[in-house]
Amino acid sequence: MGLRTRNWDRLGNGGLTFTELGFGTAPLGNLYKAISDDDARATLDAAWEGGVRYFDTAPLYGLGLSETRLNPFLRDKPRDSYILSSKVGRLIEYCAAEHRAGIGKWFEVPQRRENFDYTYDGVMRSFEHSFSRLGVNQIDILYVHDLCAFSHGSKTASDMRVEEFFGGRGYDAMISLRDQKVIKAIGGGVNEWEVCQTLAERGDFDLFLLAGRYTLLEQKALDSFLPLCEARGIGIITGGPYNSGILATGAKSGSFYNYDPAPQDIIDRVNAIENVCKSHGVRLIDAAFQFPLLHPAHVSVIPGGQGVAEMMGNLRAAQADIPKALWADLKAAGLMHVEAPV
Numbered sequence: 001m002g003l004r005t006r007n008w009d010r011l012g013n014g015g016l017t018f019t020e021l022g023f024g025t026a027p028l029g030n031l032y033k034a035i036s037d038d039d040a041r042a043t044l045d046a047a048w049e050g051g052v053r054y055f056d057t058a059p060l061y062g063l064g065l066s067e068t069r070l071n072p073f074l075r076d077k078p079r080d081s082y083i084l085s086s087k088v089g090r091l092i093e094y095c096a097a098e099h100r101a102g103i104g105k106w107f108e109v110p111q112r113r114e115n116f117d118y119t120y121d122g123v124m125r126s127f128e129h130s131f132s133r134l135g136v137n138q139i140d141i142l143y144v145h146d147l148c149a150f151s152h153g154s155k156t157a158s159d160m161r162v163e164e165f166f167g168g169r170g171y172d173a174m175i176s177l178r179d180q181k182v183i184k185a186i187g188g189g190v191n192e193w194e195v196c197q198t199l200a201e202r203g204d205f206d207l208f209l210l211a212g213r214y215t216l217l218e219q220k221a222l223d224s225f226l227p228l229c230e231a232r233g234i235g236i237i238t239g240g241p242y243n244s245g246i247l248a249t250g251a252k253s254g255s256f257y258n259y260d261p262a263p264q265d266i267i268d269r270v271n272a273i274e275n276v277c278k279s280h281g282v283r284l285i286d287a288a289f290q291f292p293l294l295h296p297a298h299v300s301v302i303p304g305g306q307g308v309a310e311m312m313g314n315l316r317a318a319q320a321d322i323p324k325a326l327w328a329d330l331k332a333a334g335l336m337h338v339e340a341p342v
């Protein structure tokens with residue numbers, strides 16, 4: 001069985017056809033550990049051979065390394081055979097070694113540093129730099145990246161960046177690129193649904209890449225954000241469907257939840273969810289991958305793939321059979337939002 005696809009067509013121009021499994025390419029930027037160019041290419045080849053046709057990247061990922069590694073892989077692919085997204089909001093600049101900062105989780109990356117810039121000029125420069133690193137003739141989707149407290153340290157700082165984005169005309173730059181058909185869609189790539197809702201209420205966005213906020217463990221986005229998206233035809237891509245790992249590995253010693261060691265209440269909840277999954281003969285990772293796709297606004301799920309083995313695991317999860325009774329039992333056990341579409 002091949003990967004299923006979903007069409008998104010908010011603008012009435014034929015839209016974009018996503019594979020339900022996409023590839024979030026942060027690991028290609030040496031996230032948490034360095035990988036070779038050969039291993040990066042092997043992971044991309046495994047994804048392509050498995051049917052993946054949506055690839056998401058960002059200047060942040062390896063300070064440009066992820067985009068650079070995508071370049072030779074995409075070079076021989078027909079441009080209309082895949083969807084490509086990247087992000088704006090940071091400028092990645094060469095610097096002296098003593099001036100490097102903010103690279104803690106990226107290993108063996110180019111001698112660069114990141115600077116946030118959500119203004120018109122910053123968005124345009126970031127887009128042009130991504131274009132050059134990727135070596136393609138079109139980027140389909142452009143997301144404004146990390147307008148959230150998680151990235152900026154506080155809600156106050158996040159609010160200031162949102163104002164910079166709108167007041168500094170970064171939003172206007174994205175609209176202009178879409179209006180000129182340089183890109184096909186605009187959106188936000190954020191770790192917090194509340195910021196996505198603010199963007200949706202203030203602007204005309206097509207898609208949101210929401211990381212880790214609509215998963216088997218977290219469904220608060222159902223209260224207001226996801227209904228808003230559904231009403232406006234805004235598509236949702238879920239990143240981080242495993243909440244940094246615990247929904248893939250299970251509640252083992254050292255499991256991570258949202259980038260930190262999992263607290264006991266999360267460990268207990270994951271154990272309870274996994275026990276229900278086991279009673280239906282379903283792997284936890286399979287249920288975690290497929291759950292977001294039950295919501296009608298969702299068009300794709302993009303876990304990262306740290307090597308060929310993880311990519312193959314994601315492909316298996318995307319194609320697993322999940323009985324509907326599993327979701328009903330999770331609700332009955334109080335382990336899922338009562339209004340979650342199943």
